[in-house]
Amino acid sequence: MDDVLADAASRFIEYADIRFGRKIRPVDLHNRTWADVAGTTPEVIRSWLFEEGFFRGMKVIPDSQEVVARLCEKYEVFIVSAATEFPNSLKEKLEWLNEHFPFISWTHTVFCGHKYMIQADYLIDDHEKNLIRFPGKPVLFTAHHNLHLNHYTRVNNWREVAEMFL
Amino acid sequence: MDDVLADAASRFIEYADIRFGRKIRPVDLHNRTWADVAGTTPEVIRSWLFEEGFFRGMKVIPDSQEVVARLCEKYEVFIVSAATEFPNSLKEKLEWLNEHFPFISWTHTVFCGHKYMIQADYLIDDHEKNLIRFPGKPVLFTAHHNLHLNHYTRVNNWREVAEMFL
Secondary structure (H helix, E strand, O other), X not given: OEOOOEOHHHHHHHHHHHHHOOOOOHHHHXXXXXXXXXXXXXXXXXXXXXXXXXXXXXXXXXXHHHXXXXXXXXXXXXXEEEOOOOHHHHHHHHHHHHHHOOOOOHHHEEEEOOOOOEOOOEEEEOOHHHHOOOOOEEEEXXXXXXXXXXXXXXXXXXXXXXXXXX | OEXXXXXXXXXXXXXXXXXXXXXXXXXXXXXXXXXXXXXXOHHHHHHHXXXXXXXXXXXXXXXXXXXXHHHHHHOOOOEEEEOOOOHHHHHHHHHHHHHHOOOXXXXXXXXXXXXXXXXXXXXXXXXXXXXXXOOOEEEEEOOHHHOOOOOOEXXXXXXXXXXXXX
């Protein structure tokens, strides 16, 4: 979900502005940690992820709704989010999906920690830790934090996902 | 979780007593629906599952803590709970696991709808709908609602799980 369907980076930029008055541009995030860019500690950033509303208020990544809806016509699509680390996020993520991806049923929503027990043909994900042990075909979705990776099939946006799968 | 680690049946009996003054014995539940036993509608029973506290207050199934802890020494154990249908249950189930199974990490906790995308060698579950499409070896954990099933390897309690796997 985060940085693939939900715009986590923009949410971070918003919080850094509200909390620290820092004006951060998306390009500032390239291959740097949020804590580094915001001039704070990883613990402070991490605490945001436990705050009520952090996940619920995320914007939708462009074109994801339309493309996921079209993928659902051709494939069986599961949303698999590494979310169990953040107890508050679970209900918010369900509500967020219900609002923005109402065509994704609870039957096809998975909240987990590790993703390597997921069995599927493809995994579209922004984190190498999720892709590296995936038994199917991994597809890297471009995010600020993964620009340095060059050994995965990469999609830069949802239009490219559509080109690859539709 | 429900009826395997967490005693959902006892929780139901408790609610039926509090809400309707019905005194239900566990044996009354054999192969009957909760609504039928409580003399109410499926919708009323279903509404309980959306209530705050319903999941959080469940008792632990006898011997499950000790046996799961021992399983964790020999196997990689994931807790996979069909929970995304009930938004309130998610945080409660995490808290419940943290309290009663603190040795199960969030990394090995999965909340889903369907379970058939889970890749594992074994699945210990009380519902045929989860076992029937599981690609590994299914193991039926005895519950009031599955006594009529006779084509699965069955364990009647956690001592039998220990015998089978340890």
